[in-house]
Amino acid sequence: MGKIDFKPGNMLYPLPAVLVTVRDKEGRDNMITIAWAGTACTNPPMLYISVRPERYSYKALRETGEFVVNLTTKDMAKAVDYCGVRSGKDVDKFKQTGLQKGEASKVNVSVIEDSPVNIECKVRELLELGSHHMFLADVVHVTVDDRYMDEKGTFHLERANPIVYSHGTYFDIGNSLGTFGYSVRKKKRKRK
Numbered sequence: 001m002g003k004i005d006f007k008p009g010n011m012l013y014p015l016p017a018v019l020v021t022v023r024d025k026e027g028r029d030n031m032i033t034i035a036w037a038g039t040a041c042t043n044p045p046m047l048y049i050s051v052r053p054e055r056y057s058y059k060a061l062r063e064t065g066e067f068v069v070n071l072t073t074k075d076m077a078k079a080v081d082y083c084g085v086r087s088g089k090d091v092d093k094f095k096q097t098g099l100q101k102g103e104a105s106k107v108n109v110s111v112i113e114d115s116p117v118n119i120e121c122k123v124r125e126l127l128e129l130g131s132h133h134m135f136l137a138d139v140v141h142v143t144v145d146d147r148y149m150d151e152k153g154t155f156h157l158e159r160a161n162p163i164v165y166s167h168g169t170y171f172d173i174g175n176s177l178g179t180f181g182y183s184v185r186k187k188k189r190k191r192k
Contacts, residue, residue: 014164014171017080019070019099020049021110024060029101029110031093032057033084035165036132037069045139047121050132056089061135065123066107070115074161074172081170106141116145116160 015035023029036050047069051058061067072080079097086093094101100113104120111118121137148156161172 014166017072017163017165017170018049019072019076019080019083019112019115020057021068021070021112022057022060023064023066023109025063028060028088029094030057030060030088031070031083031097031099031112032088033080034069040136046124046137047119047139048134048136050129050134052132056087058133061123062126064108066109067121067123067135067137068104068107068109068111069119069121070112071117071119071157071160072163073114073116074163076114077163077170077172080163104141105143111143116148116157116162118143 016037018034018037019031020034020037021029021031032051032055034049034051038048040046040048049067049069051061076099079099082097083093086096093099094110102111102113104111104118107120107122109120111120119139120141122140123135123137125136127134127136144155145160148159150156158173158176163170163172165171
């Protein structure tokens with residue numbers, strides 16, 4: 001088995017498949033499927049989404065500077081795909097997918113109630129990079145579904161069956177291989 005040279009491209013997979021909600025200046029809501037999304041900074045909390053300027057939601061993002069990243073689940077997979085291939089210019093994606101609309105707390109944007117996590121964001125900077133423009137944003141509020149909280153106050157996203165995107169295919173997340181630091185953690189001694 002060997003390695004071969006491959007054309008330069010984005011090979012950083014899998015990525016979260018998220019639904020980003022936006023509201024334009026006229027008050028119209030839309031959802032857009034985004035896989036080019038990620039963490040930018042922990043303190044202050046920041047993330048980014050990258051969007052093609054020709055996408056219908058781009059104008060609302062640019063005008064208002066607000067959006068919500070809604071994490072997705074296996075149960076939402078068909079709606080996630082639909083929102084990536086249909087334009088909000090032509091259809092009401094909330095109506096077509098049956099996803100439940102709610103209101104964000106800190107931004108003037110809708111949230112998806114079906115989502116286990118809603119991350120409210122305000123754009124800090126827009127970087128026009130090429131095929132995609134990157135919206136670097138401050139996280140201003142987060143809500144989580146209390147069904148995935150345990151008695152100790154720990155949030156368990158894995159119980160929601162989140163999905164990811166890799167090379168044109170959606171996947172649910174498999175089994176845990178270990179938690180952060182497991183490779184160096186000391187094993188507990190058994191008492192005799």
